[in-house]
Amino acid sequence: MTLTAGIILLAVFFILLFAGVPIAISIAGASIATMLIIFPFDVAVFTSAQKMVTGLDSFALLAVPFFVLSGIIMNNGGIAIRLINLAKVLAGRTPGSLDHTNVIGNMLFGSISGSSVAAAAAIGQVMAPLQEKDGYDRTYSAAVNIASAPTGLLIPPSGLLIIYSLVSGGTSVAALFMAGYIPGILWGLSTMVVAYFIAKKKKYPITNKVTFKQGLKVFLDAIPSLLLIFIVLGGIIYGVFTATEGAAIAVAYSVILxxxxxxxxxxxxPAMLLETVEMTAVIMLVIATSTILSIVMSFTGIPEAISNGVLGLTDNPIIILLMxxxxxxxxxxxxxxxxxxxxFTPIFLPIVSSFGMDPVHFGIMMAFNLCIGNITPPVGGALFAGCSVGKVSIEQVTKPLFPFYGAITIVLLLVTYIPEVSLFLPKLFGL
Incomplete structure (x- = not known):
């Protein structure tokens, strides 16, 4: 039955997906179709509806709409320009200074807003005209913006890591948040290295020197924005409040700021609240329909079958992680x-657990992989946002992105095969 269920599940899912059916509906349709070979029609439908409701009955999930709203408020609250000014100071007078400013701006704003799309839109909207004015190629500038946008999905606070915590059976959110710092920063640094060499080759200009007094003013102006990271993360790490309460505090702080x-x-x-509701509804519908999928997998034994199949091919952790x-x-x-x-968490987590991989390490590895998809055709959200504000097409920006893909992939391999890249900070803070 496992083989039959797996074939039906995959076949229906991909048929619906490639037919243009929304992902949540594709998951629900494939899951219910598979359940019909296990249960009678009425039981399958009733169980599906019940699991969709209970799947959303989680206090931890309240963090998602709060972080979404916080990001939207920040995107409309004048925070981006102050972080860009700080990024200019931090970038210094290196070749391609505005490229480095874009990357650092995405790292700062993305980490505060928790959204790669918001970062690509907010930072790209400001940086694109400045770069074009200084003679930077528009397509290349868009590629730099897109390549660095997902760093905010790894550098906390991150809604994606909260979802992983929930589906992985309660992996510590605080540990996941701390684990994302080094991989996220390495992602940003890798794009800056590529940008440096391209800027040297194309002789892009260096920004004017900033005096100590100017730099200090910019830094002081950005401090209130940066404090959000320390307030939210500090509170979660030291047990002052939960991740959900931290998300609510982020909203209140964003409004005050x-x-x-x-x-x-x-x-x-009203428009910001409406946008929050729309984005949250999409996320919650996906989570709800995915709970049906989890029931199907539980009854049919698909994860165990995949695990046995993979471990039957090889028991070498290096090969398994590469696959x-x-x-x-x-x-x-x-x-x-x-x-x-x-x-994929319920499918892959038991496999990596069998050879002792830490669930925090695996969560960061998974998030890193999927973040690369966020800037890769055909579905990447940050890719579309970056192309939109950069006024270029996906076809135009794909070629300039290739060197960045190479550098980011090297960092991915470091994250995959060197556990301390992810686990050093959680261990340091005793998480």
Whole structure:
């Protein structure tokens, strides 16, 4: 029955997906179709509906809409320009200074907003005209923006890691948050290395020197924005509040900060709340339908069958992790991050647990793979956002992205095969 169930599940899912059916509906349709070979029609439908409701009955999931709303408020609250000014100071007078400013800006804003799409849009919108004015190729500038946008999905706070924590059976959110720092920073640094050599080759200009007084003013101006990271993460790590409560605090702080910067408008609030509801509804529907999938897998034994099949091919952890990386990289190009985590965590986590891989390490490895998909055709959200603000097509930007893909893949291999890249900070803080 396992083989039959697996064939039906995959066949229906991919038929619906390639027919243009939304991912959540594809998951639900494939799961219910598979359940019909196990249960009568009425039991299958009733069980599916019941599991969709109970799957969302989680206090931890309340963090998702709060972090979404926080990111939207920040995107409209004048925070991006202050972080860009700070990024200019940090980038210094290196070749291709504006490229490095873009990367650092994405790392800062992405980590605060928790969204690669928001980072690509907010930072790219400001940086694209500046880079074009200084003679940077528009397509290349868009590639730099896109390549660095997902760093905020790894550098906490990250909604993606909260979802992984939930589906992996309660992996520590605080440990996951701390584990994302070094991989996220290495991602950003790898794109800066590529940008440096390209800038040297194309002789892109260096920005004007910033005096100590100017730099200090910029830094002080950005401190209120940066404090959000320390408040939210510090509170979660030291047990002052939960991740969900931290997300609510992030919303309150974002509003206060936007008022402080005199960029908060009550007239915009209904539109921001509506955008939050729309984005949250999409995420929650995917999570709800994925709970049906988990029931199907539980009853049919699909994860165990896949695990036995993989371990039957090889028991070498290096080969197994390489196979998983390839699968996740492919999957990430056409399935969005949240559903991919919900689908593949129950399949792959038991396999890596069998040879002693830490679930925190695996979570960061999985997130890193899927973040690459976020900037890869055909589905990448950050890719579309970066192309939109950069006023270039996906076809135009694909070639300039290749050197960045190479550098990011090297970092992925470091994250995969050197556990301390992910686990050093969690261990340091006793998580």
């Amino acid at each position: 936007s008022i402080f910067y005199k960029s908060f408008s009550l007239k915009k609030l 998983m990386n390839i699968i996740l990289l492919i999957i990430g190009t056409f399935i969005d991050l949240a559903p991919a985590v919900l689908i």
